[in-house]
Amino acid sequence: xxxxxxxxxxxxxxxxVEAALERYLPPEDAYxxxxxxxxxxxxxxxxxxxxxxxxxxxxxxxxGEAERVLPAACALEVLHxxxxxxxxxxxxxNDDLRRGRPxxxxxxxxxxxxxxxxxxxxxAFKLLTLCATEKGLPAAAVxxxxxxxxxxxxxxxxxxxxxxxxxxxxxxMDGATLEYVHRHxxxxxxRAAVRTGAILGGASEGELRALTAxxxxxxxxxxxxxxxxxxxxxxxxxxxxxxxDRRNRKQTYPVLYGLAAARERAAALxxxxxxxxxxxGPRGAFLCGxxxxxxxxxx
Amino acid sequence: xxxxxxxxxxxxxxxxVEAALERYLPPEDAYxxxxxxxxxxxxxxxxxxxxxxxxxxxxxxxxGEAERVLPAACALEVLHxxxxxxxxxxxxxNDDLRRGRPxxxxxxxxxxxxxxxxxxxxxAFKLLTLCATEKGLPAAAVxxxxxxxxxxxxxxxxxxxxxxxxxxxxxxMDGATLEYVHRHxxxxxxRAAVRTGAILGGASEGELRALTAxxxxxxxxxxxxxxxxxxxxxxxxxxxxxxxDRRNRKQTYPVLYGLAAARERAAALxxxxxxxxxxxGPRGAFLCGxxxxxxxxxx
Numbered sequence: 001x002x003x004x005x006x007x008x009x010x011x012x013x014x015x016x017v018e019a020a021l022e023r024y025l026p027p028e029d030a031y032x033x034x035x036x037x038x039x040x041x042x043x044x045x046x047x048x049x050x051x052x053x054x055x056x057x058x059x060x061x062x063x064g065e066a067e068r069v070l071p072a073a074c075a076l077e078v079l080h081x082x083x084x085x086x087x088x089x090x091x092x093x094n095d096d097l098r099r100g101r102p103x104x105x106x107x108x109x110x111x112x113x114x115x116x117x118x119x120x121x122x123x124a125f126k127l128l129t130l131c132a133t134e135k136g137l138p139a140a141a142v143x144x145x146x147x148x149x150x151x152x153x154x155x156x157x158x159x160x161x162x163x164x165x166x167x168x169x170x171x172x173m174d175g176a177t178l179e180y181v182h183r184h185x186x187x188x189x190x191r192a193a194v195r196t197g198a199i200l201g202g203a204s205e206g207e208l209r210a211l212t213a214x215x216x217x218x219x220x221x222x223x224x225x226x227x228x229x230x231x232x233x234x235x236x237x238x239x240x241x242x243x244x245d246r247r248n249r250k251q252t253y254p255v256l257y258g259l260a261a262a263r264e265r266a267a268a269l270x271x272x273x274x275x276x277x278x279x280x281g282p283r284g285a286f287l288c289g290x291x292x293x294x295x296x297x298x299x
Numbered sequence: 300x301x302x303x304x305x306x307x308x309x310x311x312x313x314x315x316v317e318a319a320l321e322r323y324l325p326p327e328d329a330y331x332x333x334x335x336x337x338x339x340x341x342x343x344x345x346x347x348x349x350x351x352x353x354x355x356x357x358x359x360x361x362x363g364e365a366e367r368v369l370p371a372a373c374a375l376e377v378l379h380x381x382x383x384x385x386x387x388x389x390x391x392x393n394d395d396l397r398r399g400r401p402x403x404x405x406x407x408x409x410x411x412x413x414x415x416x417x418x419x420x421x422x423a424f425k426l427l428t429l430c431a432t433e434k435g436l437p438a439a440a441v442x443x444x445x446x447x448x449x450x451x452x453x454x455x456x457x458x459x460x461x462x463x464x465x466x467x468x469x470x471x472m473d474g475a476t477l478e479y480v481h482r483h484x485x486x487x488x489x490r491a492a493v494r495t496g497a498i499l500g501g502a503s504e505g506e507l508r509a510l511t512a513x514x515x516x517x518x519x520x521x522x523x524x525x526x527x528x529x530x531x532x533x534x535x536x537x538x539x540x541x542x543x544d545r546r547n548r549k550q551t552y553p554v555l556y557g558l559a560a561a562r563e564r565a566a567a568l569x570x571x572x573x574x575x576x577x578x579x580g581p582r583g584a585f586l587c588g589x590x591x592x593x594x595x596x597x598x
Contacts, residue, residue, distance in 0.1 A: 091409035110390035126449035139438035150425035
């Protein structure tokens with residue numbers, strides 16, 4: 001096996017996802033065009049595509065084919081995008097900038113942004129079914145993936161994290177609550193991405209456990225780096241407004257523990273994520289590379 | 300076969316749905332409680348439960364068991380409720396009253412209402428998977444049902460109707476546009492309810508075609524009656540604010556065509572719905588009764 005060229009492989013997977021998103025999103029002129037323009041605007045605005053790449057990589061790590069889980073990869077990206085569109089709404093974080101462009105509600109209005117988020121969430125589940133109907137994966141595995149995605153994205157998962165994040169005042173936010181928010185608001189979709197890829201790729205229960213540990217460590221590391229970047233990063237590079245956590249008096253890892261401790265925690269979590277992959281050998285190489293990518297990223 | 304006591308059978312099915320909703324909704328004290336209180340508040344506020352009853356009835360009409368499609372019935376009600384919660388938001392219809400109680404955003408705030416709607420939409424797909432994982436129906440049928448529900452509830456279905464309804468000015472709303480809105484905003488979920496019940500109940504393609512025609516006629520009849528009730532009904536009986544269409548200068552069937560023509564159209568659609576059931580014989584009796592119920596309803 002040739003040594004992994006991580007950057008090239010990353011780029012290849014990202015382009016595979018981008019091309020599939022372009023194909024799976026309804027065309028802009030489909031009636032009614034406003035909603036389809038809004039959906040495409042937010043999904044095709046770029047972004048790191050970390051979650052969909054993780055779906056492909058997790059499937060391959062257990063011997064599955066990336067091509068056959070491509071609709072699921074797109075589902076996770078579309079799901080992630082809906083959370084951004086709704087989080088940015090005036091009633092929530094009231095953000096103006098996302099992925100380097102004005103947020104959906106600034107461009108299309110609040111009603112259209114709410115509906116575009118709803119439509120993306122709905123489309124995510126449609127895309128998951130395509131793994132069975134278009135790609136021929138076993139229907140039972142697809143049902144299991146949908147079941148898990150719905151749980152992890154639901155009121156006890158991602159949305160639970162968002163609720164606590166939105167409605168906890170800075171004074172009430174302690175370390176335990178912050179970790180709950182991170183593990184749910186961000187972590188749940190990392191877990192969903194990795195488990196969906198693994199389940200559809202045909203993972204054994206042992207592989208699934210190891211990959212779940214990987215996803216949980218990676219997701220928390222990602223969010224801590226996100227918090228650090230909000231302090232240290234520049235708006236032009238981030239594509240979203242730097243320093244918004246401080247302005248919103250938001251409690252984050254760097255605020256609660258200081259930058260040095262936050263960096264240490266992220267590195268330790270990264271090491272734990274890599275350790276979770278020990279039984280995968282060379283098949284885990286790309287997922288190890290993702291840890292490095294997440295820790296070093298600048299946006 | 301004993302002649303059908305429609306009222307008793309309706310009541311029985313409605314209670315079956317209510318008990319299942321109570322069971323399938325996360326408990327109020329599940330963390331974080333605010334979102335679960337908001338979800339339960341809107342779903343358990345009563346309502347006619349027409350869509351879930353149609354899921355049960357369609358399954359039975361093709362020889363399936365109501366008990367095994369019960370999670371799907373709840374899914375359709377939960378999905379319907381999410382649309383109400385989001386439609387009532389200040390950025391959309393800005394309604395204060397729904398099912399006889401203050402709307403979700405009036406009680407829990409706008410952010411919580413947006414998130415509760417998102418959580419209900421997500422839960423709907425989870426519930427559909429339970430037909431396989433809990434009730435043992437074939438995974439392939441469940442995947443097909445999820446596929447169809449996602450299409451019918453998505454940007455070219457229900458949400459498409461909502462977009463056109465929300466963003467068309469009264470002067471732009473002509474007969475064709477109004478029919479588009481009705482067929483999508485309301486009709487899509489009737490079609491989804493009936494087709495989901497039929498698919499999971501094991502319908503033949505011929506039965507599915509007949510039931511789809513039934514659902515489409517019934518859905519449009521329902522919406523026209525809704526428009527008539529907004530003119531003629533009283534807020535106390537409706538459980539939502541009567542006359543809101545007129546105040547919002549909303550174009551409706553009665554406004555565009557007059558009350559008498561609207562009543563005639565609803566009756567004609569009802570007759571077409573009943574005619575679609577001709578090959579079902581006694582097994583179609585309950586669904587015929589639903590047509591009558593929809594035409595005569597006062598709320």
